[in-house]
Amino acid sequence: MTQPPDQPPQGGGFGAPQTPPQQPYGYPQTPPPQGPPAPAPGYGYPQQPGSYAQPGPYAQPGPYAQPGPYTPPPQAGYGYPQAQYAGGPTPPPAGGGSKNPFKGKPAMVIGAAVAALLVIGGTVFAVTGLGDDGGEKKPVAKESAGPSEDDKPSSSPSAPVNRGDGSGDGGEDLDISDLNADRKAGEAKVLWYKSAPDAPGSGASALGLWVTDKVAVKAVYKQLLAFNVGDGDPAWDAIEFGNKICAVTGETTSDEKIVVAYQDGTSEKSTRCNQLQQIDLNTGEKGWSTELEEGKFLDGTYGLSLTISGDTLLAGRSESGVALDVRTGKRLWEKKQYGQSCYPTGAMGGARLIVVSSCAVTTENQHDEVQELDAKTGKAKWTQKIPKGWKVERAFSVDPVVLYLTNEEGNAWNISTLDAKTGKPRSRIEVGKTFEPECNFMLERNLDACEGVTVAADTLYLPTEKKNGTNEIVALNLAAGKEKWRVKAPANVTMEPIKVEGSKLVAYVSPSSDSGGQIVSIPVTGANRKATKLLQMPASAAKIEGDFYSKAIDYVGGRFYLSTTLLTGSDESKEKLMLAYGK
Numbered sequence: 333m334t335q336p337p338d339q340p341p342q343g344g345g346f347g348a349p350q351t352p353p354q355q356p357y358g359y360p361q362t363p364p365p366q367g368p369p370a371p372a373p374g375y376g377y378p379q380q381p382g383s384y385a386q387p388g389p390y391a392q393p394g395p396y397a398q399p400g401p402y403t404p405p406p407q408a409g410y411g412y413p414q415a416q417y418a419g420g421p422t423p424p425p426a427g428g429g430s431k432n433p434f435k436g437k438p439a440m441v442i443g444a445a446v447a448a449l450l451v452i453g454g455t456v457f458a459v460t461g462l463g464d465d466g467g468e469k470k471p472v473a474k475e476s477a478g479p480s481e482d483d484k485p486s487s488s489p490s491a492p493v494n495r496g497d498g499s500g501d502g503g504e505d506l507d508i509s510d511l512n513a514d515r516k517a518g519e520a521k522v523l524w525y526k527s528a529p530d531a532p533g534s535g536a537s538a539l540g541l542w543v544t545d546k547v548a549v550k551a552v553y554k555q556l557l558a559f560n561v562g563d564g565d566p567a568w569d570a571i572e573f574g575n576k577i578c579a580v581t582g583e584t585t586s587d588e589k590i591v592v593a594y595q596d597g598t599s600e601k602s603t604r605c606n607q608l609q610q611i612d613l614n615t616g617e618k619g620w621s622t623e624l625e626e627g628k629f630l631d632g633t634y635g636l637s638l639t640i641s642g643d644t645l646l647a648g649r650s651e652s653g654v655a656l657d658v659r660t661g662k663r664l665w666e667k668k669q670y671g672q673s674c675y676p677t678g679a680m681g682g683a684r685l686i687v688v689s690s691c692a693v694t695t696e697n698q699h700d701e702v703q704e705l706d707a708k709t710g711k712a713k714w715t716q717k718i719p720k721g722w723k724v725e726r727a728f729s730v731d732p733v734v735l736y737l738t739n740e741e742g743n744a745w746n747i748s749t750l751d752a753k754t755g756k757p758r759s760r761i762e763v764g765k766t767f768e769p770e771c772n773f774m775l776e777r778n779l780d781a782c783e784g785v786t787v788a789a790d791t792l793y794l795p796t797e798k799k800n801g802t803n804e805i806v807a808l809n810l811a812a813g814k815e816k817w818r819v820k821a822p823a824n825v826t827m828e829p830i831k832v833e834g835s836k837l838v839a840y841v842s843p844s845s846d847s848g849g850q851i852v853s854i855p856v857t858g859a860n861r862k863a864t865k866l867l868q869m870p871a872s873a874a875k876i877e878g879d880f881y882s883k884a885i886d887y888v889g890g891r892f893y894l895s896t897t898l899l900t901g902s903d904e905s906k907e908k909l910m911l912a913y914g915k
Contacts, residue, residue, distance in 0.1 A: 511873040519848070520867040520913045523891065524564025525876075527906035528552055531899035538909065540580040541895045542613050543888040544588050549613050550895055550910060551577045551592060557909075558616055561891060564912060568616030578605035582780065583640040583681050585658055588613045591645055593636050596623070605636035608647065610661065620661035627652050637778060639681035644707040646685065651675045653687070655710055665710035674701055680779045684730040684752060688779065700724045702733065702755065714755035726771060727779035729787035732758065732810055747792070749810045759813030767794040767806070769828070772882075772897060783884060784828035786837075791816060791856065793829040793837060805829055805839060807856065819854055819861045830887050832856060838866070840885050840892070843874040851892050867892055869913050880908065890914060 511522040528538065531553050538552040547567040549558045554576055558567040579593035594607045604626070610619030626632050627649050637648035645658040646667070653667035653676050667676050667687065674691035677700075685707045692698045700718040705711065718724060718737065726736040733750040747761040769784035784795050792808040801824040807816040821827035821841060830838045835857050841850040848869030854861055869877060869892070882897045891914040899907050 511876065512870055513872045515870045515872065518868065519870045520892070520915055521870060522873050523562065523912040523914045524559070525908075525912075526557075526559060526564060526910045528896070528899050528909035529555055529557075530903075531901040531907070533901040533903075535901045536576070536899045537578075538896050538899055539577060540582065540590070541884045541886060541893065541910075542584060542588075542590060543886050543893060544613055545889060546614050548893055548895075548910065548912065549590075551580050552909060553577065553899065554594070556592060556611060556616075558613070559910070559912075561889065561912070562914075567614075571611065571616060571618070573607075573609070575607075579636045579638045581638045581640050581645065582778070584613065585640060585643070589619065589658070591638055591640070591658065593624075593638060593647075603634040604632065606633040608638075608656075608661070610658070622656070622661045624649070624654060637679065639679050639685075641681035641683075641685035641707040644685065646679055646681065646687075648676060648679060653679065655707075664708070667705065667710055671701070672697065678724065678727075678779045680727040680730050682730050684733075686727060686730050686733055686779075688724045688727075702735070702750065704733075704752070704755065714753075716750060716755035716757075724779070726782060728782065728785050728792060732787075732790065734787055734792060734810060747808075749813070759810060761792075761808055761813050766797045768797045768803075769794060770883075786829045786831050788832035789856075793832070795826065795828040798826050802826060805837070805854070807837075817861060819863065825849075827852075830885060836864075838887055839863075840887070843869065843878045846874070847871050848874045849877055851887050866890075867913060867915070873911075876908070876911065880911070 511525065515521055529552060536553040538550060540549070540551045542549045543561065546561060547558045548561055549556065549567075551557075554573050556571040556573075556577070558570075559565065560567050573592070573594040575595040575597060577592055577594045581591045584590055589610055589612050592609050592611060593605050594609070596604045596606050606624040606626070607621070608624055609621045611617070612619065624633055624636070624647055631649050631651040633649050635650060639646050639648075640658055643658055644664060645656045647654045647656065651669065655664040655666065656662060657664055669675055670689075672692040674689040675693070676687050677690045678688040680686045685705045687703050687705055689701050689703070690698070691701055697720065699720045700723055702716045702718065702724060704713040706713060721739050721741055722737045723740065724735050725738050728734040728736065728747075731752040733752055733755070735748050735750065736745070737748055738745045749758040749760075750756065751758050769782045771782040772778065786793050787810070790810045792810055794806055794808065796804045796806060796818075802821045803826045804818045804820045805827055806818040808814070809816050819827075825842045825844050827839050827841045830840055830851075832838070833853070835855060836853040837856050839852050839854060841852060843849040848871050850865055850869065851867040852863040852865050854863050866887075867890075877894065880894045880896065884895050884897060886893045891912055893910065893912050895910040896908060
């Protein structure tokens, strides 16, 4: 640490008690129990009621639990915290994928498949399988490539029998010919739909979604798949990896390349996530590859994380980070233990490289520290100590630095903003309203792995929790920690921000039982907040659209994309992977 922390501005923060987490639209509600009110000390943050549950610092992923498309989701199982408390991000609702980080629980507790330490990649997106719809025609798709027996690019289908290891065909494919049926004038159409390759019976991850002006790319289980954005045809042969994909970069390089990590060996029990491969998104060409070495003692690659800042790739091991030149794979520097036994636990890339470390763990002085690192050299530009008792769970922006903090002892939470140049505290949010972006529970240490949140022009945009079937988007002034304005979603549906384009906030409005979702734009300046409809999805596809639980969304070039981060391994039908809309 280079300097003692300044005192943050005084004032309230998020503090209203919350209702239990809601399931996705149309599903039974099975809220976890709420704990009794409890006071929280320290740092001037608002006190919240409720109970707290959080995995250990090196928690390993639990099994995947993704509900079927037309059936109520099951209860959350091993690895998912049950108790929740008001104000903070939560793990997914029972059976859901990445869901409700700000709803019911301040610890972004995520029992994860890719729990990595120095992580940040970006958002991960998800889609589940399509199931029986009670006799109605079922949505369809061209069959995606199944896994082959080597790691060479291949488009061969999966084997016809599912042995529970990912080698089966995943059941019957589905027909989507009716998704555009009775489409009204002015409505968007389903451009294409893709079912997922078969996954093992225990489930599998489907990390990442990258959309360029040419292709939409998904990592799923042991494959990397690419589709032409216009018609969904394969843009290049599926890339097969020898084992499960275990980490990806959410960010891309300036020339649209990513890095994928997969496990070594062929054993399903392998936990070392140490094989790195650079991929060109537009062509599918493989660039450099390398094996990341293990660190000393407990400093392993079992929970790897990847993030890009400039030309630097930061690969996070359990207790350190290794920086590589993302263009060549050449090793640059290593982020090691420093100060009071401070070990890196999370990172966020992009315009700046922000790293969070846990210090003096298991001692009475245990605390977190936040640093900005020079991406070229690894040297700290500034260090900011987080007061004792508070933990950095997520980061929403690197410029300014916007952090989501929790307090275990007091069951409290807050959103704090640091000056990106100095690390000094700027503001705390002073809005008595609960929020619920969706944070991916598989990526506990991916600080920015959250959907439904965006930052632009010193303003944070967040969706509120769902009440009486609807919610709001709130704009928060990060300089002052004050609310600027809010917009209410239509009745019986919810709304979440996607991105800011120019002077407009682009948002997604969820589907209802009889209407498809919408993409709308909302003016962010002036007094007018009237939403302009950019896309109206067809009602005939509303049921499938609403079944993307662990969804990831993006709006690029006038097209709207849904994809999945989790597969159940169900053999009853093909699982959903991706859906694209456009005019």
